[in-house]
Amino acid sequence: MTKLDELREQLNEIDEQFLRLVQKRQALVEEIGQVKQKMGRGTRDFGREKVVIERARGLADDLGLDPDLAAALFRQLIQASLTVQERDRLEQRGTGGGRPVLLIGGAGRMGKWFADFLDAQGYNVTIADPAGSVDGFENVDDWQALDLDDFYMIVVAAPIRATNRVLLELAERAPSGVVLDISSVKEPVRPGLEALVAAGVSTTSVHPMFGPSTELLSGSHVIFIDLGDRQALDAARALFDDTMAAKAEMKLEQHDRAMAFVLGLSHALNIAFGDALAQSGPRAERLDEVSSTTFARQVGVAGEVARENPYLYFEIQAFNPYSDETLAALADSVAHLRETVANGDEEAFVEMMERGREFLTARPEASDGNSG
Numbered sequence: 297m298t299k300l301d302e303l304r305e306q307l308n309e310i311d312e313q314f315l316r317l318v319q320k321r322q323a324l325v326e327e328i329g330q331v332k333q334k335m336g337r338g339t340r341d342f343g344r345e346k347v348v349i350e351r352a353r354g355l356a357d358d359l360g361l362d363p364d365l366a367a368a369l370f371r372q373l374i375q376a377s378l379t380v381q382e383r384d385r386l387e388q389r390g391t392g393g394g395r396p397v398l399l400i401g402g403a404g405r406m407g408k409w410f411a412d413f414l415d416a417q418g419y420n421v422t423i424a425d426p427a428g429s430v431d432g433f434e435n436v437d438d439w440q441a442l443d444l445d446d447f448y449m450i451v452v453a454a455p456i457r458a459t460n461r462v463l464l465e466l467a468e469r470a471p472s473g474v475v476l477d478i479s480s481v482k483e484p485v486r487p488g489l490e491a492l493v494a495a496g497v498s499t500t501s502v503h504p505m506f507g508p509s510t511e512l513l514s515g516s517h518v519i520f521i522d523l524g525d526r527q528a529l530d531a532a533r534a535l536f537d538d539t540m541a542a543k544a545e546m547k548l549e550q551h552d553r554a555m556a557f558v559l560g561l562s563h564a565l566n567i568a569f570g571d572a573l574a575q576s577g578p579r580a581e582r583l584d585e586v587s588s589t590t591f592a593r594q595v596g597v598a599g600e601v602a603r604e605n606p607y608l609y610f611e612i613q614a615f616n617p618y619s620d621e622t623l624a625a626l627a628d629s630v631a632h633l634r635e636t637v638a639n640g641d642e643e644a645f646v647e648m649m650e651r652g653r654e655f656l657t658a659r660p661e662a663s664d665g666n667s668g
């Protein structure tokens with residue numbers, strides 16, 4: 297065995313010990329989660345997290361290690377703790393108590409996420425999706441054939457246009473349970489929601505602000521649309537009570553305007569970034585070799601956006617009545633930037649950056665500590 301092999305053997309051994317310790321930590325974290333549940337305490341404890349990270353920094357410093365490395369490592373470990381504790385809490389509390397929920401469109405990616413989420417809480421989920429069935433759940437081909445009054449709740453997780461059709465059909469059937477949709481844009485489903493309200497159905501509208509690969513809801517937001525039925529809204533909110541997701545309430549009218557920026561603008565920017573790179577041809581590949589920190593991060597975000605469902609992303613742009621305004625604002629900004637550069641107008645360029653800085657730094661620091 298060469299010297300290099302020998303040293304790597306030793307390193308393998310250390311890595312194994314390290315992972316065994318992480319496993320022990322996770323096991324303790326699970327136990328702590330259960331104790332906190334019994335005590336009626338929330339999952340997340342920011343004060344304790346601060347202590348854990350500060351302590352890790354101090355210990356690292358004493359050991360001659362980089363405190364930033366220790367802090368980054370522990371932020372990652374805490375993230376893992378929260379994921380375990382949140383999942384555990386959902387399962388332990390079993391808020392669903394076997395109550396039946398019908399998930400129309402559950403075979404889509406977000407539908408599947410919802411099915412697992414409800415299942416973890418002990419709801420009895422039936423999936424109705426003409427696009428296919430989902431293993432581990434009761435699947436029906438045709439929800440119209442069901443007795444809808446059997447369901448405590450009906451969740452519509454179909455593509456946006458299909459969602460409106462389903463909501464309109466549900467309004468005709470006027471089921472006794474709570475009905476809600478999870479569309480990313482609400483204007484196209486307004487007729488369906490309004491028909492349900494008019495039919496006296498307990499209706500609300502929800503928008504989970506995260507993608508289907510999300511495991512930990514800490515740091516995520518869920519929007520609830522008040523359609524005048526507090527009971528429906530509270531039932532929808534209750535689905536997220538045992539998670540760390542932040543809940544926000546909005547009027548239907550406010551939702552799409554906000555989403556034109558939050559989703560529309562950020563998606564558009566990343567799609568355009570990817571497209572601009574793709575169009576620059578073979579040079580794009582070589583760019584990797586000279587990547588900067590900003591470029592690497594931007595490529596990371598744009599790459600994540602590029603992997604999302606393009607049909608859903610089209611819906612988010614095309615069906616939001618405010619999209620054109622935000623896209624025009626983006627186009628104006630790019631045109632202005634181009635002009636300042638072409639004209640060598642330093643003053644205008646600096647002004648533009650300063651305006652952005654003033655806006656962006658006026659926001660309070662993200663307090664979830666997940667940004668590392």
Ligand SMILES: C=C(O[C@@H]1C=C(C(=O)O)C=C[C@H]1O)C(=O)O
Nearest residue numbers: 325328340341344345348374377
């Ligand atoms: C383990 C706990 O739960 C969470 C996880 C922590 C950790 O991994 O160190 C710290 C604080 C909590 O947000 C705890 O409350 O002690």
